Amino acid sequence: MTLSLDDIEQLLASGAERQVEIGDLGDAQDSGDAAVRSDEMPFTHLDHALQTAAVLRHRAPDDPELAVAGLVHDIGHLLPGVGDAEHAAAGAAAVRAALGERVAGLVGLHVEAKRYLVARQATYKGGLAADSVASLALQSGPMTSEEQESFERLPHAHDALMLRRADESGKVDGLVVPGLGEWMQRVRQLHASARDRKSTR
Numbered sequence: 001m002t003l004s005l006d007d008i009e010q011l012l013a014s015g016a017e018r019q020v021e022i023g024d025l026g027d028a029q030d031s032g033d034a035a036v037r038s039d040e041m042p043f044t045h046l047d048h049a050l051q052t053a054a055v056l057r058h059r060a061p062d063d064p065e066l067a068v069a070g071l072v073h074d075i076g077h078l079l080p081g082v083g084d085a086e087h088a089a090a091g092a093a094a095v096r097a098a099l100g101e102r103v104a105g106l107v108g109l110h111v112e113a114k115r116y117l118v119a120r121q122a123t124y125k126g127g128l129a130a131d132s133v134a135s136l137a138l139q140s141g142p143m144t145s146e147e148q149e150s151f152e153r154l155p156h157a158h159d160a161l162m163l164r165r166a167d168e169s170g171k172v173d174g175l176v177v178p179g180l181g182e183w184m185q186r187v188r189q190l191h192a193s194a195r196d197r198k199s200t201r
Helices: 005-017 026-030 045-059 064-072 084-099 101-120 130-138 145-152 157-169 180-199
Strands: 019-022 039-044
Touching: 005 039, 005 045, 005 064, 005 084, 005 180, 019 045, 019 130, 039 045, 039 130, 045 064, 045 157, 045 180, 064 084, 064 101, 064 157, 064 180, 084 101, 084 130, 084 180, 101 130, 101 145, 101 157
Parallel strands: none
Antiparallel strands: 019 039
């Protein structure tokens, strides 16, 4: 699925009506079967997107692409039929045309960054929120040594680790941050800049 800027805005806005779940079940959550529903975190998908973007803007104020990647990093969860295991890849594919290769690359790597940090830092897993702990098992768990070496060679690895750390920081119930309207202005500016760069090549 390829999303336009309007699609991205509408999907993110729809996240205001969905709590982040502990153990995202993809299609199962729409089945109506109470037995397969998971527990919920005390914040919505939109809350989490806005908080992650705000954290990254604070930590890297000169890197708007990184902040926008934070805004859309979990958009895959809002796509129909997409669960924890595939949400990063699905989200990256969906935003690539509108937001460019770097933003898409960071979205696609944020789960791998979690797996890397869990493997490399003994204390990292202990600081994960309940939803991140539950999803880790569905995402192949900690990286092997070989996977870590491969990850470290990726061009966006360092920034993906920044995104992943902000991802975990952006899970605060009731935190007040700039709203979606302000962020979509930034997203449209980024899109226009990327389009202009392409036209001058």
